Amino acid sequence: GAGVSQSPSNKVTEKGKDVELRCDPISGHTALYWYRQSLGQGLEFLIYFQGNSAPDKSGLPSDRFSAERTGGSVSTLTIQRTQQEDSAVYLCASSFPGQGSYEQYFGPGTRLTVT
Amino acid sequence: AQSVTQLDSQVPVFEEAPVELRCNYSSSVSVYLFWYVQYPNQGLQLLLKYLSGSTLVESINGFEAEFNKSQTSFHLRKPSVHISDTAEYFCAVSDGAGYSTLTFGKGTMLLVSP
Incomplete structure (x- = not known):
């Protein structure tokens, strides 16, 4: 596709349920990032995948959060036993090593509301 | 560890007036600096970036930012704003170690108001 896509665009879930958020990066981009944007907290880094290397999970806020990237492309962010404080916009970004631009291209985000 | 401070949460300005959005960073290593813009109900878009070379960088829509190493700043400026510039602006830093976060x-x- 032309850009980073994310699905769903909106997700409302009940507290305690599990949710899965999907990210399709730009074709050929080997680096993929997840961020969380919430009111008062700005944009927080969650997790980073680069090629076949082990992901950098240093930003995950708790062990209820996990992510995987299959085939070096699509990524899924899973939040187990959701809590109200998980309500936020979850952003995915991708980048292409070697371009020298270090630009990350962002998707439109998934707005998660936990009721 | 790195950090970025944007002291102003909101900046109201009249159309055609100049504006400066402030950004200060802290880092123990060389950095790359970015400004991203998020228009209402849209995703983040890169506005401009500093990687190396000239400390003054410009965007295609009239914004500019200057990297000041001694003051650890990367303020964003525009001499005359338009209504369409209404958006949220994010300053960001990367440690430049390849594809870091x-x-x-x-x-x-x-x-921006008329």
Whole structure:
């Protein structure tokens, strides 16, 4: 596709349920990032995948959060036993090593509301 | 560890007036600096970036930012704003070690009124 896509665009879930958020990066981009944007907290880094290397999970806020990237492309962010404080916009970004631009291209985000 | 400070959460300004959005960073290593813009109900878009070379960088829509190493700043400026510039602006820093993650400031909402 032309850009980073994310699905769903909106997700409302009940507290305690599990949710899965999907990210399709730009074709050929080997680096993929997840961020969380919430009111008062700005944009927080969650997790980073680069090629076949082990992901950098240093930003995950708790062990209820996990992510995987299959085939070096699509990524899924899973939040187990959701809590109200998980309500936020979850952003995915991708980048292409070697371009020298270090630009990350962002998707439109998934707005998660936990009721 | 890196951090980014955007002191102004909101900046109201009249159309055609100049504006400066402030950004200060802290880092123990060389950095790359970015400004991203988020228009209402849209995703983040790169506005401009500093990687190396000239400390003054410009965007295609009239914004500019100057990297000041001694003051650890990367303020964003525009001499004359338009209504369409209303958006949230995020300053971000990367440690430049390849494809490292971005550390963002909390954002500044630029509100342009007629």
